[in-house]
Amino acid sequence: MDKTAFRFRVWLIVLIGMLMAGSFVAGAGVMHWFSAEPLLGLVGRVAQIVPGVIEVEQGRGIPASTNLQPLATFWEVRQRILRDYVEPIEEPIKLTYGAIRGMIGALEDPYSRFMTPEQYKEFQTEAAGQFEGIGAVLEERKVGETDVRQVVISSIIRDGPASEVDIRPGDVVVKVDGESVEGLGVGPVADMIRGPEGTKVVLSLRREGSDTPVEVTITRRQVKFPPPEHKIIGDDIGYVWLHYFNKQADVQLRESLDDLVARDVKGLVFDLSSNGGGLLEQAISIASLFYDDAPVVYVKERNSEAQPYQALPGRVAVPSELPVVVLVNEGSASASEIVAGALQDTGRATVVGQHTFGKARVQTVIELNDHSALALSTAGYLTPNKRDLSQEYAEGKRGIEPDVDFGEYYRGPGDDALTQKEWYDREHKKQVDRAVEVLRKLIAGQPAG
DSSP states (O other), X not given: OOHHHHHHHHHXXXXXXXXXXXXXXXXXXXXXXXXXXXXXXXXXXXXXXXXXXXXXXXXXXXXXXXXXXXXXXXXXXXHHHHHHSSSOOXXXXXXXXXXXXXXXXXXXXXXXXXXXXXXXXXXXXXXXXXXXXXXXXXXXXXXXXXXXXXXXXXXXXXXXXXXXXXXXXXXXXXXXXXXXXXXXXXXXXXHHHOOOTTOEEEEEEEOTTOSSOEEEEEEOEEEEOOOOEEEEXXXXXXXXXXXXXXXXXXXXXXXXXXXXXXXXXXXEEEEOTTOOEEEHHHHHHHHTTTOSSSEEEEEEETXXXXXXXXXXXXXXXXXXXXXXXXXXXTTOOTHHHHHHHHHHHTXXXXXXXXXXXXXXXXXXXXXXXXXXXXXXXXXXXXXXXXXXXXXXXXXXXXXXXXXXXXXXXXXXXXGGGSOHHHHHHHHHHHHHHHHHHHHHHHHTTOOOO
């Protein structure tokens, strides 16, 4: 081998190391703490969030047996672009990142994505429960039986910028700042929507019942997930609302539960409405506050049997004799669905509200050697009764099927005068009141329905 060929091979291997580190990682590593400040229900991505259950691991080197021919083709194209493209390429790394995004796009998986170093830093910040953006949860849906996909507002974060303008769950994102998003996945659309605090973004939204798109201008700002809210309803019903499964969720929730139990409540409403999910180990830890003698979730990696992840022993905070009602809606996703499904399947709680989001995949976030990252769907999850929540149980419905279905939120005549936050708060209060009614029936020994 002459020197030129030798150098070419060395540089090719270096490039491959940058491109493919982590791509051959098998398994979700679902029970490890993060090595680089975690994150979700995220998706999950807080946009703008893509609901998700997420873990992080470091990338690994390339196996010696790897076939390098496909990457040699990539190298050939890259070099031709750098040498002959009509305009100079000022940032060659964009070609590499673009190629990676192309590979991920070929998966047609709305939950897998690539993050540049800058995007990954933002992603890590979200783990602390705050970020800069509009405070909306995005999801990707197919249009009927076609392969056409659209990005939809799934839910809106309480007290975020999006809650103060006319954005509604179910709105389809058509344009961002006048640029069409047709054909784009949820990741690129989320990246277009996010931006620095104080800047504005204009969304064009297609809404059911409206012939023309609705245009909304939002000023981005710092959005924080509030800690769990808890209170006594009446004089004997405990209520706690968990907004997100971030790193502090289990500790904060336990504090709320301890306070409610100490006040001798007769039952508990555990509210997971519009909770987009988060960290898998938090879902397991939080389910363990309610029981400790059964699985919380089954995780199934490629070519393997589903493996149970048990509730953690000695963590129960809610006495087993205390009736529990879990309130969910269409914005309850991933980690929320794991917990709601676990409490439902084990008989520990009665689930009420609306059907949930229906996401049943785990993403592993793999930090690459240049501090970019790959979020890759590496496993699916099942409830303790082996239910796959991504499968429809009724026409147009998937996720957790409530034991008592409250029906859809209703926006009727005169409601257009309300802000999104005012409307949602009103509808949510109705749902909470109905959950309390169901709980009182259970306390009295009556059927929940």
